[in-house]
Amino acid sequence: MNEFAQLTFEEKTIELPVVRGTEQEIALDISKLRGQSGLITLDRGFKNTGATHSAITYLDGEKGILRYRGYSIEELAENATFEEVSYLLIYGELPTEERLDWFNNSVSHHTLVHENMKTFFHGFPLGAHPMGMLSAMVSTLSTFYPAAQNANRSVEDIELTIHRLIAKLPTLAAQAYKHNTGHPAVYPQNDLSYTENFLYMMFGLRSEDYMIDPVVNSALNKLLILHADHEQNCSTATVRVVGSSRANLYSSISAGISALWGPLHGGANQAVIEMLEQIKADGGDLQKWIDKAKDKTDSFRLMGFGHRVYKNFDPRAKIIKVAADEVLEALGVDDPILDIAKELEAVALKDEYFVSRGLYPNVDFYSGIIYRALGIPTEMFTDMFALGRLPGWIAQWKEMTENNEPIGRPRQVYTGHTERSFVPMSQR
Numbered sequence: 001m002n003e004f005a006q007l008t009f010e011e012k013t014i015e016l017p018v019v020r021g022t023e024q025e026i027a028l029d030i031s032k033l034r035g036q037s038g039l040i041t042l043d044r045g046f047k048n049t050g051a052t053h054s055a056i057t058y059l060d061g062e063k064g065i066l067r068y069r070g071y072s073i074e075e076l077a078e079n080a081t082f083e084e085v086s087y088l089l090i091y092g093e094l095p096t097e098e099r100l101d102w103f104n105n106s107v108s109h110h111t112l113v114h115e116n117m118k119t120f121f122h123g124f125p126l127g128a129h130p131m132g133m134l135s136a137m138v139s140t141l142s143t144f145y146p147a148a149q150n151a152n153r154s155v156e157d158i159e160l161t162i163h164r165l166i167a168k169l170p171t172l173a174a175q176a177y178k179h180n181t182g183h184p185a186v187y188p189q190n191d192l193s194y195t196e197n198f199l200y201m202m203f204g205l206r207s208e209d210y211m212i213d214p215v216v217n218s219a220l221n222k223l224l225i226l227h228a229d230h231e232q233n234c235s236t237a238t239v240r241v242v243g244s245s246r247a248n249l250y251s252s253i254s255a256g257i258s259a260l261w262g263p264l265h266g267g268a269n270q271a272v273i274e275m276l277e278q279i280k281a282d283g284g285d286l287q288k289w290i291d292k293a294k295d296k297t298d299s300f301r302l303m304g305f306g307h308r309v310y311k312n313f314d315p316r317a318k319i320i321k322v323a324a325d326e327v328l329e330a331l332g333v334d335d336p337i338l339d340i341a342k343e344l345e346a347v348a349l350k351d352e353y354f355v356s357r358g359l360y361p362n363v364d365f366y367s368g369i370i371y372r373a374l375g376i377p378t379e380m381f382t383d384m385f386a387l388g389r390l391p392g393w394i395a396q397w398k399e400m401t402e403n404n405e406p407i408g409r410p411r412q413v414y415t416g417h418t419e420r421s422f423v424p425m426s427q428r
């Protein structure tokens with residue numbers, strides 16, 4: 001049954017098709033609105049705009065629901081491996097044992113990066129931010145694999161690019177960290193799992209004296225799963241828009257990494273720890289910082305609080321908070337920053353300003369505390385987010401490509417000068 005909503009403007013009534021999703025989300029299809037009426041819609045920050053149909057991730061911000069391909073984030077974080085979740089997001093179904101072996105085997109064959117990539121790393125200054133390096137190096141991959149840009153790329157070409165990217169991102173992230181600290185790169189070891197291999201490349205100098213702690217590995221696995229997709233967020237929308245011009249996957253993901261870096265998005269995990277350290281160094285007066293966050297003349301915001309779509313709670317933050325306690329206990333870490341985080345959360349959640357605006361701790365509020373306990377340096381936190389988000393970005397890019405979506409190109413309401421005559425220099 002076709003449903004329509006009616007829009008009346010200047011005595012003309014237009015019928016807008018109604019679109020319903022499988023979870024009964026209702027949208028008005030305005031794609032023909034301009035042709036029918038000359039009107040466009042205005043929605044700064046895309047707060048209320050559906051950019052696409054998608055069958056990958058379902059999110060209900062009011063109820064705090066997050067599901068990948070129908071499976072709840074709670075069940076996946078508890079029972080799955082990051083490799084399984086990556087497969088699920090990209091291929092749409094949980095893998096059989098045989099398919100997972102095939103996937104893992106293929107990925108582990110591509111973990112090395114070309115030796116010439118070292119030259120690029122050497123060009124970065126010591127202490128270069130790992131996110132800047134990661135974005136640049138992923139874009140650089142496109143020059144080593146030019147077939148990815150081929151307009152007639154086959155399904156097999158695309159699959160190879162996907163497996164290469166999944167395989168190489170941990171290697172590049174670990175090498176970015178090594179460059180940042182001035183240490184030699186550690187090459188991948190392909191008999192390790194995805195997360196073990198990353199930990200080995202980060203912290204192992206010689207295979208015989210580095211033991212991967214199962215607590216650390218399991219926490220990392222959970223963190224990556226929780227970050228794996230989040231429907232049309234800023235970085236994912238970036239990946240889709242860049243990819244919609246038929247740019248290759250490496251360039252599209254590189255753009256997504258850049259979008260993620262901002263402190264209002266994934267960069268918040270680094271900003272949260274820096275904020276908590278600042279509060280601690282300042283004497284720990286929480287009310288002072290809460291007041292600053294509420295003061296509209298002060299640009300300070302409580303980092304790790306608030307979310308565009310979650311207005312009651314962020315289900316990922318709920319899981320991470322429990323995991324943070326478990327990890328700190330298992331590793332015997334006593335982190336005063338965690339105490340400040342908990343106190344800050346308690347004070348903010350009672351404050352009318354935060355309650356009335358639905359500002360709750362988001363995924364980034366507690367993830368940094370776990371990363372610290374795992375020994376990951378603060379500047380690497382957003383790279384960790386990027387590792388987790390990669391399968392989601394890939395799945396979204398693939399869906400967009402397979403659906404042959406049109407190029408992303410918003411419109412605007414022009415508010416500048418109307419036409420005026422050029423004024424010669426002598427008369428200005």
Ligand code: ACO
Pocket residue numbers: 045263264265266268293294300301302303304305306307308309357359362363364
């Ligand atoms: N501290 C203080 N006030 C805040 C905060 C905050 N962290 N977040 C939002 N507000 C206030 C705004 O000032 C605004 O107040 P007003 O209605 O009086 O003008 C109101 O809450 C709504 O905020 P918006 O900025 O309009 O909400 P938006 O959906 O555009 O932004 C965002 C969401 C960017 C996440 C915001 O809450 C924020 O900046 N949070 C801090 C950064 C952060 O933690 N980012 C990570 C998000 S999770 C992720 O991307 C993985």
